[in-house]
Amino acid sequence: MDFVTQAKKMGVRSLLLQGLTFLSVLTSAFMIWKGMSLFTNSESPVVVVLSGSMEPAYYRGDILFPGQRTFGDRGWRGGGDIPIVHRVMKVHTERENGKQFLLTKGDNNPLWIQRDEIVGRVKGFVPYAGMGTIWMNDYPQLKMGLLGTLCLLSLFSNE
Amino acid sequence: MYNIFQRLSSITSFAMSTLMVLAVLISLTTPFIPSSPTHSVTLHSVQNAKGRVVDQFDRTARKSEFARLTFDLDADLSSMFNWNTKLLFAYITADFESADYSTNRVVVWDRIIRNTRQAKLRLRKHHNKYTLRNMKQTFEGVEGANLTLHINPVPYLGIMYDKEVVSIPFSIPRPVVKDSAKEKAKTKRGKKV
Numbered sequence: 641m642d643f644v645t646q647a648k649k650m651g652v653r654s655l656l657l658q659g660l661t662f663l664s665v666l667t668s669a670f671m672i673w674k675g676m677s678l679f680t681n682s683e684s685p686v687v688v689v690l691s692g693s694m695e696p697a698y699y700r701g702d703i704l705f706p707g708q709r710t711f712g713d714r715g716w717r718g719g720g721d722i723p724i725v726h727r728v729m730k731v732h733t734e735r736e737n738g739k740q741f742l743l744t745k746g747d748n749n750p751l752w753i754q755r756d757e758i759v760g761r762v763k764g765f766v767p768y769a770g771m772g773t774i775w776m777n778d779y780p781q782l783k784m785g786l787l788g789t790l791c792l793l794s795l796f797s798n799e
Numbered sequence: 800m801y802n803i804f805q806r807l808s809s810i811t812s813f814a815m816s817t818l819m820v821l822a823v824l825i826s827l828t829t830p831f832i833p834s835s836p837t838h839s840v841t842l843h844s845v846q847n848a849k850g851r852v853v854d855q856f857d858r859t860a861r862k863s864e865f866a867r868l869t870f871d872l873d874a875d876l877s878s879m880f881n882w883n884t885k886l887l888f889a890y891i892t893a894d895f896e897s898a899d900y901s902t903n904r905v906v907v908w909d910r911i912i913r914n915t916r917q918a919k920l921r922l923r924k925h926h927n928k929y930t931l932r933n934m935k936q937t938f939e940g941v942e943g944a945n946l947t948l949h950i951n952p953v954p955y956l957g958i959m960y961d962k963e964v965v966s967i968p969f970s971i972p973r974p975v976v977k978d979s980a981k982e983k984a985k986t987k988r989g990k991k992v
Contacts (some may be wrong), residue, residue, distance in 0.1 A: 696885070696886060696911065696913065697885070697886060697888065697911075697953045727906075727909075728906075729905070729906045729929060730903075730904070730905045730906065731902065731903070731904040731905075732900045732902070732903050732904075732934040733900055733901050733902040733903075734899060734900055734901070735898075735899055735900060735901040736899070738901075741934065762959055763958060763959055763960075764826065764957065764958050764959065765953070765954060765956060765957060765958075765959060766822060766956055767955060767956060793804070
């Protein structure tokens with residue numbers, strides 16, 4: 641009953657304050673994510689490279705930031721559950737309705753991608769910063785443990 | 800007051816914020832590092848031929864027109880390498896307009912340049928690495944074609960941008976019908992028999 645005695649010592653008000661700061665941390669992270677999404681006009685504003693298909697340009701664990709949806713290379717494709725980053729090889733825009741057909745490296749010729757399947761275009765790059773995400777995906781226990789300790793620390797720290 | 804966790808957390812948070820500021824500064828300043836690349840593209844010939852070896856994934860390959868470029872490329876991009884350049888991605892695009900499609904951009908050649916030694920490009924009578932064909936299987940009515948060399952420096956950290964360095968206009972001729980005489984002879988023979 642160590643927690644209870646500690647809680648009694650801290651008082652209800654400070655406990656509530658702890659909860660509030662914890663919530664504000666969570667919501668500010670969410671707000672930053674959504675704000676970046678709005679700013680970059682892309683549904684996933686940060687993407688971690690999960691495979692080595694773009695080596696030697698991007699390696700596993702690198703973080704990519706998109707720019708606005710513009711015409712050009714290095715498109716990255718949503719549609720499925722995992723975004724794919726590949727270089728765009730061919731772009732054809734229809735004159736009548738502005739429909740855009742794209743072909744990226746690694747696709748076969750008849751498989752044209754439409755413009756609305758493109759999530760964004762890589763504009764910025766930070767190496768190896770997303771390695772933590774890969775570890776957490778590979779070892780779910782690590783994720784749970786980390787989240788648990790974070791919660792406990794934020795609830796029972798004095799400041 | 801100052802237990803080990805507080806010390807650790809303050810140290811890591813300070814380190815993280817310093818690293819983030821550094822990353823922002825690096826990515827903002829890198830594009831302004833001066834460089835003086837030299838480059839020239841000359842086009843020798845553009846051939847246009849109908850049909851090619853049958854591609855099992857592409858039924859249109861037999862009927863479509865394929866353009867074959869022969870070009871020279873001279874470039875010295877070694878000055879574009881600085882301390883924050885992982886590699887240069889050089890690529891040549893063919894841009895053109897056609898009746899139904901307002902913009903068409905096809906990458907015809909590319910190369911990953913990983914060090915200053917590879918940055919001195921001297922290609923003689925090089926052909927396109929990737930097929931150059933139109934969406935509509937024919938180059939009829941295609942105008943305003945341009946061959947453009949782009950260079951995309953990939954940094955170790957920071958902002959990515961494309962540099963259009965040199966652009967030359969060209970035109971795609973109608974395909975030469977090689978076997979027309981033979982075909983005529985065949986039909987004549989057919990009629991006689």
